[in-house]
Amino acid sequence: xxxxxxxxxxxxxxxxxxxxxxxxxxxxxxxxxxxxxxxxxxxxxxxxxxxxxxxxxxxxxxxxxxxxxxxxxxxxxxxxxxxxxxxxxxxxxxxxxxxxxxxxxxxxxxxxxxxxxxxxxxxxxxxxxxxxxxxxxxxxxxxxxxxxxxxxxxxxxxxxxxxxxxxxxxxxxxxxxxxxxxxxxxxxxxxxxxxxxxxxxxxxxxxxxxxxxxxxxxxxxxxxxxxxxxxxxxxxxxxxxxxxxxxxxxxxxxxxxxxxxxxxxxxxxxxxxxxxxxxxxxxxxxxxx
Numbered sequence: 001x002x003x004x005x006x007x008x009x010x011x012x013x014x015x016x017x018x019x020x021x022x023x024x025x026x027x028x029x030x031x032x033x034x035x036x037x038x039x040x041x042x043x044x045x046x047x048x049x050x051x052x053x054x055x056x057x058x059x060x061x062x063x064x065x066x067x068x069x070x071x072x073x074x075x076x077x078x079x080x081x082x083x084x085x086x087x088x089x090x091x092x093x094x095x096x097x098x099x100x101x102x103x104x105x106x107x108x109x110x111x112x113x114x115x116x117x118x119x120x121x122x123x124x125x126x127x128x129x130x131x132x133x134x135x136x137x138x139x140x141x142x143x144x145x146x147x148x149x150x151x152x153x154x155x156x157x158x159x160x161x162x163x164x165x166x167x168x169x170x171x172x173x174x175x176x177x178x179x180x181x182x183x184x185x186x187x188x189x190x191x192x193x194x195x196x197x198x199x200x201x202x203x204x205x206x207x208x209x210x211x212x213x214x215x216x217x218x219x220x221x222x223x224x225x226x227x228x229x230x231x232x233x234x235x236x237x238x239x240x241x242x243x244x245x246x247x248x249x250x251x252x253x254x255x256x257x258x259x260x261x262x263x264x265x266x267x268x269x270x271x272x273x274x275x276x277x278x279x280x281x282x283x284x285x286x287x288x289x
Contacts, residue, residue: 077099119180122139123140131172134169135172140180141182144184154188181209
């Protein structure tokens with residue numbers, strides 16, 4: 001008799017001198033078949049960790065049984081991760097003891113060429129994640145949401161998030177204009193509907209502070225052959241003017257940074273164009289990310 005059970009949760013803790021009947025499973029393979037709620041690979045300890053490393057064992061048990069599924073815990077874990085990554089990219093030797101992550105004299109050799117570190121963009125919609133992005137991010141990304149059904153609702157929710165994000169930046173002592181405001185042009189937006197639609201879309205969102213637009217390839221969401229021609233014209237005529245700092249869309253913004261459109265390889269200080277979706281051959285001077 002077959003019995004249907006829920007997906008099993010799995011925790012893994014391995015020691016370097018652990019006697020195992022089978023080799024340690026690859027983490028990605030384990031995640032494919034189990035709900036991996038905890039994974040730890042220790043730098044010391046043996047077959048009897050309760051004897052060899054009792055304090056380490058107790059610490060790992062507490063970590064394994066923390067309510068990691070709670071939203072506030074996941075957000076706190078993410079905030080700590082962003083902080084640690086920032087330290088690792090800024091300094092050659094890092095010691096960090098947080099609630100979720102720990103490292104002792106971790107080395108980054110060599111350090112990134114870009115200083116003080118490569119920019120970090122944080123996607124955030126809720127108040128706690130927006131605060132993390134405002135305090136630690138070099139860029140903030142938004143995309144509407146699965147429950148956003150109309151273009152007006154997309155615009156309204158993005159405007160509200162942008163205003164709240166700017167307020168959090170000011171509260172953190174940061175200039176909102178110094179942080180990229182990136183928008184993924186997700187449905188119901190249809191940027192390749194026409195050149196006029198693209199220009200109007202960029203103009204409207206520029207007015208609420210958006211200065212980077214991430215676009216999907218034409219026909220990603222369905223067959224629409226006309227989108228190809230619109231894509232060619234926008235990349236050939238509209239985007240170069242955006243890169244040059246011109247305003248071909250008639251929109252205005254209090255932000256001083258030039259607008260970024262969708263997929264071009266240029267410096268961070270100037271407008272960029274990002275594109276996502278199905279892999280296709282680049283055209284019209286557009287380079288795949």
